[in-house]
Amino acid sequence: MVEAVGYVRKFGKNGIDRPGQIRKIKAFAAAKGLEVRQIFQETDGSLGVELEARSAGEKLLKSVTPGDAILVTSLDRLFVDVSDALKTIRELIDLEIEILPIDMGINVATPPSLLILQAARTAELERHSLRIRRGKSARRTTGSFGGGKAPFGxxxxxxxxxxxxxxxxxxxxxxxxxxxxxxxxxxxxxxxxxxxxxxxxxxxxxxxxxxxxxx
Known part of the structure; x- marks a missing residue:
């Protein structure tokens, strides 16, 4: 049986119900015959922060091994924007790790899916991240850090x-x-x-x- 790990996080001003996401992940895994090894929950502020710079996101990436599947209710729970999605997915393809967004129902960590993702999801993810990126751009002009956990180094x-x-x-x-x-x-x-x-x-x-x- 293929092993899977789940990832959930708050989203929006009031936050999305994490247990609701967890139930969806467990139900999807059961339907696909996947064994969920662990579900990582992002409990601190993660708005505008790339996956590997988040507390639970970093632990998720460290825990996965070749052949694993990452389950998430939608890609915008996992990634902050298209750039974050594409660079991480490319790396996970090299490691033979699947990403299964429940709302899409397919593994997006494949070369063909990268093309589909880039074309079909760019507008949605960019609209969501536009306000965040504008804020980061304004802070970069003053040399300030946009928030979140400082990268290693x-x-x-x-x-x-x-x-x-x-x-x-x-x-x-x-x-x-x-x-x-x-x-x-x-x-x-x-x-x-x-x-x-x-x-x-x-x-x-x-x-x-x-x-x-x-x-």
Missing amino acids: YDNADGRLVENPKQQSMIRKAIELHRRKKMSYRAIANWLNQRPGIYVSHVTVGRWIRAANPA
Whole structure:
């Protein structure tokens, strides 16, 4: 039986009923013959924050393994905008992890589905995120941080992102381990997570390495 993990989060000014989302996820899994291993619940503010930068989102990405399926009631519960969706889905395709939005009923973590997603869902997701992106754009002009959890390697210093020297050193070491010792993203994430207070997903590690070695 294919194992699955679920993800739910609040949405909108008053928040959507998370138990309602959980019931839908469990019912969908039962209908598809999937075994739900865990459901991650985003309980803090996540509006405008990309999946890997959210508390439960980061744990979700760290927990999934090849062959898993991610269940969510709709893509806008999982991603903040099209950019967030496309880059994460591309990474999960490489890891052979499915994403099953219940309102769509199909796995969108496939190359053909990426094209469909980009064409069919762009308008809906962009309308939802327009206000958020305008706010972020205004804050970027002043050099301020848009909120949420600061990405690994940085600290939030009174609304501004500043480099964390210790974490930046770890990122450089992670890139070097992959380059010289050919360590996998997951092995590098496990190595980093042995340190107290460090919690990094293999998806995040992959993003560092691709940024350091652009095609």
